[in-house]
Amino acid sequence: MTSTIEAPRSPYSRSTKKSGVNWEKWGWIYMRVSGVVLVVLIFGHLFVNLWVGEGVSALNFAFVAGKLTDPFWMVWDILMLWLALIHGGNGMRTLVNDYATSRISRGILKIAILVSVVALIVLGTLVVFTFDPCPAGAPADLVASFCKSL
Amino acid sequence: MSNATIDQKPVVPEEIKSFTVTLIIRRFNPEVDDEPHWQDFDVQLYPTDRVLDALHKIKWEQDGSLTFRRSCAHGVCGSDAMRINGRNRLACKTLMKDLDVTKPIYVEAIKGLPLEKDLIVDMEPFFASFKEVQPFLMNSVTPVKGKERIQTVAQRARFDDTTKCILCAACTSSCPVFWTDGQYFGPAAIVNAHRFIFDSRDENAAVRLDILNDKEGVWRCRTTFNCTEACPRGIQVTQAIAEVKQAIMRGKA
Numbered sequence: 001m002t003s004t005i006e007a008p009r010s011p012y013s014r015s016t017k018k019s020g021v022n023w024e025k026w027g028w029i030y031m032r033v034s035g036v037v038l039v040v041l042i043f044g045h046l047f048v049n050l051w052v053g054e055g056v057s058a059l060n061f062a063f064v065a066g067k068l069t070d071p072f073w074m075v076w077d078i079l080m081l082w083l084a085l086i087h088g089g090n091g092m093r094t095l096v097n098d099y100a101t102s103r104i105s106r107g108i109l110k111i112a113i114l115v116s117v118v119a120l121i122v123l124g125t126l127v128v129f130t131f132d133p134c135p136a137g138a139p140a141d142l143v144a145s146f147c148k149s150l
Numbered sequence: 151m152s153n154a155t156i157d158q159k160p161v162v163p164e165e166i167k168s169f170t171v172t173l174i175i176r177r178f179n180p181e182v183d184d185e186p187h188w189q190d191f192d193v194q195l196y197p198t199d200r201v202l203d204a205l206h207k208i209k210w211e212q213d214g215s216l217t218f219r220r221s222c223a224h225g226v227c228g229s230d231a232m233r234i235n236g237r238n239r240l241a242c243k244t245l246m247k248d249l250d251v252t253k254p255i256y257v258e259a260i261k262g263l264p265l266e267k268d269l270i271v272d273m274e275p276f277f278a279s280f281k282e283v284q285p286f287l288m289n290s291v292t293p294v295k296g297k298e299r300i301q302t303v304a305q306r307a308r309f310d311d312t313t314k315c316i317l318c319a320a321c322t323s324s325c326p327v328f329w330t331d332g333q334y335f336g337p338a339a340i341v342n343a344h345r346f347i348f349d350s351r352d353e354n355a356a357v358r359l360d361i362l363n364d365k366e367g368v369w370r371c372r373t374t375f376n377c378t379e380a381c382p383r384g385i386q387v388t389q390a391i392a393e394v395k396q397a398i399m400r401g402k403a
Binding site for chain 2: 002003004005007008009010022023024025027028029094097098099101
């Protein structure tokens with residue numbers, strides 16, 4: 001009797017065709033660049049939300065609403081949203097490439113990642129640009145102070 | 151002549167004590183077993199003995215069927231890379247005194263390559279990716295008769311680190327990307343490409359950079375430093391891979 005142990009790695013099939021754009025290279029560069037930018041964005045976000053002024057106790061609907069009407073914080077948040085989700089999605093994609101051995105499971109997992117990343121980006125972008133800081137009929141003590149002047 | 155007698159005792163070197171070490175080895179015999187299994191052996195060893203000596207003692211005195219590769223036994227041929235206590239090491243360079251002998255020592259074959267028997271794996275996929283980076287000098291100019299290809303000390307120093315590779319596969323088989331992805335070149339192939347990419351006498355750096363710019367080339371490297379930690383020759387493997395990435399981005403060596 002002779003038994004062989006299954007080869008540990010996916011079968012070798014390196015493609016010989018060269019497409020114009022090397023996505024793997026640009027993906028790698030994107031991870032490095034967005035990583036550095038995200039360190040600044042995320043720690044800045046945490047610093048302003050949790051540390052400055054009253055600290056974490058200042059966090060409420062009015063605080064967030066106030067931030068989302070300031071163009072500076074809108075740009076900050078939208079950058080953080082897009083960079084972080086694409087960064088995370090690309091990271092998940094590389095994990096799938098590493099550990100999903102069959103073509104089908106790889107495809108399913110990557111499509112699932114793509115769908116969730118796109119859905120979250122669309123939802124987040126909608127929130128940032130269509131957010132109403134002064135919903136009609138809301139009690140005055142819960143919304144931002146500038147709502148009174150409207 | 152003085153008749154001074156030797157009243158001092160001859161200096162007896164302090165006796166070095168031996169101790170019993172338990173080795174737990176992952177065995178697999180394709181003719182008998184369906185699955186690899188762990189088997190333990192007790193061996194009497196000195197602190198100056200190496201893991202390779204322990205394996206020899208087992209093979210010669212206890213179980214002749216234990217199978218492993220070794221050739222020079224002095225850390226040059228690169229035959230006996232194996233996973234010792236979960237780390238890729240050369241058995242011939244790992245001394246007992248550097249291991250915790252109060253606990254059993256786990257020895258198994260390197261990961262990521264097809265297991266053939268006991269500690270022996272099929273190295274062919276490893277050498278296939280090594281061959282793919284064209285690890286030989288390519289130069290179209292014939293040097294003047296009787297002369298060598300001249301290189302400055304600085305030019306030689308540029309790739310000195312990566313000339314040390316002995317192709318033992320310790321780095322490549324410690325790489326988590328290589329463990330599962332049959333397409334990735336692995337650290338050793340990139341190290342050997344680096345050795346020629348940065349050699350001033352070589353003319354085909356661009357060809358090798360193009361090969362490694364593949365979807366499954368250097369970009370799969372996750373910078374986990376497993377390879378640098380595993381290298382028995384102390385090559386800064388991750389740094390070499392990073393230098394190749396830089397060269398690809400700049401488009402030149």
